[in-house]
Amino acid sequence: MIDSLYLAWRYIVFNRIKTITLVMCISLVSFLPFALKMILKESENQLMSRAATTPLLVGAKGNSLDLVMNSLYFSKEKPDFISMKAIEKIIDSYLALPIPLYTRFYAREYPIVGTSLDYFEFRKHTIASGRAFAMLGECVIGADVAARLNLGVGDSILSSPENLFDLAGVYPLKMKVTGILNKTNSVDDKAVFVDLKTTWVIQGLGHGHQDVKTITESDAVLNRSEKLVTASAKIKQYTEINLDNLESFHFHGDPSIYPLTAIIAVPQDEKSATILRGRYLSEQKNQQIVRPKQVIEDLLGNIFQIKEFIDAVVLIVAMAMVLAIFLVFSLSFRLREKEISTILHLGCSRSTVIQLVLAEVLIIAMFSAVLCFSSLLVLQNFQGEIVHKLFIS
Amino acid sequence: MKRLNTYFVRPVLLLSGLLLAFNNVNAEEPTPLNIYTVNYPVKFFAESIAGNYAKVTLPMPTDIDPAFWSPKAEDIAAIQTADLVLLNGANYAKWLPKVSLSLFKLVNTSSEYRDSFISLEADVKHNHGVGGEHSHTGIAFTTWLDFSLAEKQAKAIFKVLSRKKPNLNAKFVQNFIPLQKALLDIDTELTQIGKELAGVPLVGSHPVYQYLKQRYQLNLKSVHWEPEETPTEEQWQGLKQILESHPSKWMLWEGKPADETVAKLEALGIKSIVFSPIANTPETGDFLSLMQENIAALKAISSVQ
Numbered sequence: 061m062i063d064s065l066y067l068a069w070r071y072i073v074f075n076r077i078k079t080i081t082l083v084m085c086i087s088l089v090s091f092l093p094f095a096l097k098m099i100l101k102e103s104e105n106q107l108m109s110r111a112a113t114t115p116l117l118v119g120a121k122g123n124s125l126d127l128v129m130n131s132l133y134f135s136k137e138k139p140d141f142i143s144m145k146a147i148e149k150i151i152d153s154y155l156a157l158p159i160p161l162y163t164r165f166y167a168r169e170y171p172i173v174g175t176s177l178d179y180f181e182f183r184k185h186t187i188a189s190g191r192a193f194a195m196l197g198e199c200v201i202g203a204d205v206a207a208r209l210n211l212g213v214g215d216s217i218l219s220s221p222e223n224l225f226d227l228a229g230v231y232p233l234k235m236k237v238t239g240i241l242n243k244t245n246s247v248d249d250k251a252v253f254v255d256l257k258t259t260w261v262i263q264g265l266g267h268g269h270q271d272v273k274t275i276t277e278s279d280a281v282l283n284r285s286e287k288l289v290t291a292s293a294k295i296k297q298y299t300e301i302n303l304d305n306l307e308s309f310h311f312h313g314d315p316s317i318y319p320l321t322a323i324i325a326v327p328q329d330e331k332s333a334t335i336l337r338g339r340y341l342s343e344q345k346n347q348q349i350v351r352p353k354q355v356i357e358d359l360l361g362n363i364f365q366i367k368e369f370i371d372a373v374v375l376i377v378a379m380a381m382v383l384a385i386f387l388v389f390s391l392s393f394r395l396r397e398k399e400i401s402t403i404l405h406l407g408c409s410r411s412t413v414i415q416l417v418l419a420e421v422l423i424i425a426m427f428s429a430v431l432c433f434s435s436l437l438v439l440q441n442f443q444g445e446i447v448h449k450l451f452i453s
Numbered sequence: 454m455k456r457l458n459t460y461f462v463r464p465v466l467l468l469s470g471l472l473l474a475f476n477n478v479n480a481e482e483p484t485p486l487n488i489y490t491v492n493y494p495v496k497f498f499a500e501s502i503a504g505n506y507a508k509v510t511l512p513m514p515t516d517i518d519p520a521f522w523s524p525k526a527e528d529i530a531a532i533q534t535a536d537l538v539l540l541n542g543a544n545y546a547k548w549l550p551k552v553s554l555s556l557f558k559l560v561n562t563s564s565e566y567r568d569s570f571i572s573l574e575a576d577v578k579h580n581h582g583v584g585g586e587h588s589h590t591g592i593a594f595t596t597w598l599d600f601s602l603a604e605k606q607a608k609a610i611f612k613v614l615s616r617k618k619p620n621l622n623a624k625f626v627q628n629f630i631p632l633q634k635a636l637l638d639i640d641t642e643l644t645q646i647g648k649e650l651a652g653v654p655l656v657g658s659h660p661v662y663q664y665l666k667q668r669y670q671l672n673l674k675s676v677h678w679e680p681e682e683t684p685t686e687e688q689w690q691g692l693k694q695i696l697e698s699h700p701s702k703w704m705l706w707e708g709k710p711a712d713e714t715v716a717k718l719e720a721l722g723i724k725s726i727v728f729s730p731i732a733n734t735p736e737t738g739d740f741l742s743l744m745q746e747n748i749a750a751l752k753a754i755s756s757v758q
Contacts, residue, residue, distance in 0.1 A: 157557050176556045194529035196551045255553035306551055
């Protein structure tokens with residue numbers, strides 16, 4: 061057998077182009093169904109793990125998938141906004157505890173998630189270094205954000221402007237990093253967490269500026285009366301919140317109508333969840349309440365339908381490939397008739413010839429298996445990223 | 454063997470029994486709730502109702518107005534450890550919008566009577582104490598000076614404590630009933646004083662008596678003075694202007710006023726009395742005993758009238 065393997069090996073090395081082509085074809089056909097299965101399994105894991113642990117989501121009426129994908133995975137599709145009144149409504153119901161989410165802004169490519177401290181407790185996230193945000197303008201960053209931007213506790217990160225061409229827009233806010241989360245293996249690793257009120261400052265609903273009562277520059281004040289001072293755009297607005305200027309920060313308008321993208325509602329029990337859902341179905345015309353698990357199951361159902369189709373295509377391609385390989389080998393043996401005849405004339409039996417053929421097939425199969433397995437290992441390392449790009453971003 | 458039994462086995466059994474009993478006592482004793490509040494009245498109500506079943510903390514120093522306190526990050530970190538943070542509501546704690554606290558733990562004790570809040574007109578900024586410059590705009594926040602509202606506030610605290618620790622409900626009821634009675638008694642007493650003082654012009658040294666004025670029908674106008682500061686000439690002129698249409702002979706102070714101010718007021722025919730809102734922890738006495746002192750001061754006016 062060793063001799064047959066040696067002869068087969070020499071033949072394969074001599075015909076390397078043919079061998080490489082065969083190995084590539086077999087590897088690819090074997091790799092595709094496994095890779096597809098792996099990606100779908102990962103997408104199911106990623107999508108379902110967060111969806112299953114998020115009991116209810118409240119958001120503006122509209123596309124429930126956008127609401128779930130934005131709230132759970134911080135996708136770029138933004139649902140319509142709801143107001144803080146929705147939070148009060150849930151608190152007053154005593155049926156669930158609300159966790160607000162406002163995921164509109166970015167710091168570089170990382171989403172800024174405006175929420176409350178309850179989010180960390182709810183997701184069971186712990187802080188690796190530093191502390192949770194305590195004051196306006198502070199942030200806690202995910203492990204990947206810290207690693208990729210080389211940020212540590214005490215460093216700062218700037219919010220990105222929504223529109224580069226909006227010259228009259230709000231200034232970016234320089235946020236102080238007070239804590240870094242332990243690795244969670246979820247999208248939270250790639251997010252910047254701030255208090256909800258900080259996102260309102262980023263939006264411009266709240267701000268801090270020079271004291272208009274003591275300002276001396278004449279062109280910074282448009283009008284001054286006993287009870288009202290109208291400042292011009294020249295007034296210095298603070299782009300960083302620190303202990304020296306914290307007092308000057310204030311919010312304008314009615315905070316109960318300030319925006320949110322969603323609320324995670326954590327019901328007391330199953331009965332409370334049912335009652336709360338019923339209330340939204342009967343009373344709320346502009347808001348919806350969804351079970352993320354159900355929405356993601358629907359999405360996965362669609363994905364698996366596509367998978368079944370792809371499986372069928374792969375099966376046909378594989379059959380065609382097997383036929384092609386069979387053809388390649390039969391043509392190869394026809395071309396090698398003289399070679400086989402010489403082997404027989406040298407005194408080798410027909411079984412030796414069969415052994416030689418089997419050894420060739422075995423070596424090609426082994427190379428294909430190794431290549432397929434290596435490719436799957438590489439894919440395994442990047443499957444999280446691929447799933448995020450394919451199904452979440 | 455008998456001696457061994459007497460000297461070793463019996464004490465060991467006795468000790469084991471005692472340890473078991475001690476463990477059982479500890480198992481029944483619930484962990485006290487860690488509660489933070491934003492002012493002294495709320496702290497007093499929570500302490501009165503929860504008794505030993507809660508550790509109630511008012512986190513700011515005693516020499517500042519809790520409404521205008523500026524917490525540091527360490528203070529917030531401490532408050533973040535609380536099981537409950539009891540708020541006064543009516544935009545009382547001005548520091549609240551600038552800090553991050555768990556929504557699960559925040560309890561607005563005045564949410565049930567938010568329709569009774571009194572709106573304020575725009576006001577000029579002023580400065581006193583350690584709290585820094587501030588103004589009294591938006592909503593009047595010394596809600597507890599209307600004792601019918603204070604009773605509702607205490608009831609809200611009772612409800613939240615009962616929800617948090619349902620197994621201690623009976624204890625909380627037992628503690629709440631006397632507090633409720635005391636608050637309603639003060640309300641009745643002040644209503645009576647209000648009737649006796651009907652139409653008598655009064656001046657408040659600081660705009661903190663809005664709920665007292667409204668509930669007990671007091672004829673009261675306020676200036677912006679501080680007990681520890683000598684009023685400026687402009688402030689004296691402001692008072693004189695008020696006195697032209699509102700000839701008051703009494704001024705209500707949040708704290709003991711400076712002797713010089715008292716003398717100057719007396720020269721104008723105005724006597725000073727202290728009616729403290731008791732927003733921060735008092736040096737002596739408690740909320741109810743100090744309110745009785747406030748009532749006694751008001752009674753002094755009605756007796757003179």
